Amino acid sequence: MMRTDELIEMLSTNSGSTDRRRLTRGVGLAAALSAGAALCIALLALGVRPDLAAPGVMSFLLLKLAFSAGVVVLSGHLLTKVARPGGEARSRVLVALLPFVAIMALAALSLASAPSAHWDHMLVGQMWLECLISIPIIAVVPFVVLVWAVRRFAAPTDLVRTGALVGLVAGGISAMGYALHCMDDSVPFVALWYGGTIASCTLAGAMLGPRLLRW
């Protein structure tokens, strides 16, 4: 039998001062590490697109990177709030949707300004299947690293929401890596296939969260 006052005695002796930035630093470091890993995987397995010097290519690469980095920064920031006890109650998770809303608005504009005969090509592109497969696969590594970091440094009390955010960050990181390889240059393509695959990573995270993030 263990007496509660003995336990309190044990816990409170020599506790020392506590590092208050541990959670943010741990999760941030994990995100940075896994971004490096996703970049390596994309470069080694797929390679950088060969036409980087061609006109207009750089601006599309930057657009893809801006969209996925926007997802990572916003959802990563939310993750450090939500993954604290009670954090789900005072975090505006819908903020994470902003990059998706923005890219869909741009896609709508781009479709509206093009003849409808081009729509098929703009939406489906050349390599939609490769995109559909690559982003979720590359996302596995960031997802595992982030789950580890949340288990170690955080204490989420809403495991579904936290899992969803972990999936969202992982999907965004993966899309950043894939963007270096992707040759489909149209805004509707990015909105549909990048947006869709990142959303599916989010869904997977929400489903796995309660199992993986218990503490």
Next chain:
Amino acid sequence: MIANEGELRGLMKASLDGNAGAYRILLDRLSQHLRAYYRGKLTRIGRSQTEAEDLVQDTLMAIHTRRHTYDVGQPFTPWVQAIARYKLIDHLRHRHSSTASVPLEEAGDFEAQDDHAGAESAYDLDRLLAKLPEKMQRAIRYVKLDGLSVAEAAKHCGMSESAIKVSVHRGLKAMAAAISQGRR
């Protein structure tokens, strides 16, 4: 709701700065709130007080090992309540699979309860300690149970002071892990 948010928050801030006295008072207050809360919840569904005390200790351990997740800019009580509620739901879902769903509204409010003199859980301290490597066992016994200072314990064990501190820290973590393993 805990009435004395201001006081508890002050204690928590001092604790995070390394004030062991404040931390002891804080854990003691919290244990009273937790005891009242868990007894209220568990006796209503026909569970024992020992089980409630298991949860009290489990939650105190969780508060201790995750105390860095408290954001000092935010109110303190919701943080504690979220942990208490999480541990209750986790306990009911995983220790007894028959009670698979616990509505969140059921996991309601806190009140303090004073009859805690010598409250015990079913965790066996000696057995928990016995699972640790000998160095950690001795460090914890000297510093945490016998109340020796770190310097005295270091002398007794023939270890450096920082080695004692590390052993105590790791030992407590291992014990917390053993307790949550036992829950599953």
